[in-house]
Amino acid sequence: MNTDFQNAVKASKELTKRPSNEELLKLYALYKQASEGDNTGERPGGFDFKAIAKHDAWAELKGMSSEEAEKSYIELVKELQTKYA
Structure with missing residues (x-):
């Protein structure tokens, strides 16, 4: 992980207002793809x-x-x- 990415992760936690659910999902997905690569896990079932x-x-x-x-x-x-911000 590069320094700019690490700084962005830190900055994402310091936003004064909560982003929309869609924006939060995009942040999550990009973070996971950057840090772990392709999603290889099973899709959760049930009502979660x-x-x-x-x-x-x-x-x-x-x-x-x-x-x-x-x-x-x-x-x-x-x-x-x-x-x-």
Whole structure:
């Protein structure tokens, strides 16, 4: 993980207002893709809709490189900082 990515992760936790659920899912998915690569886990079952949404958001990024995910994450955090800081 590069320093810019680590700084963006820190900055994402310091937003003064809560981003939308869609934005939070995008942040989560990009973070997981950057740090762990493709989602290889089983899709959650039952009524855990939050876990299902997180799984699906991450799975949509399959094939994206860690570097590309880091770059997209950094760009999203910058966008959120102007919107929610």
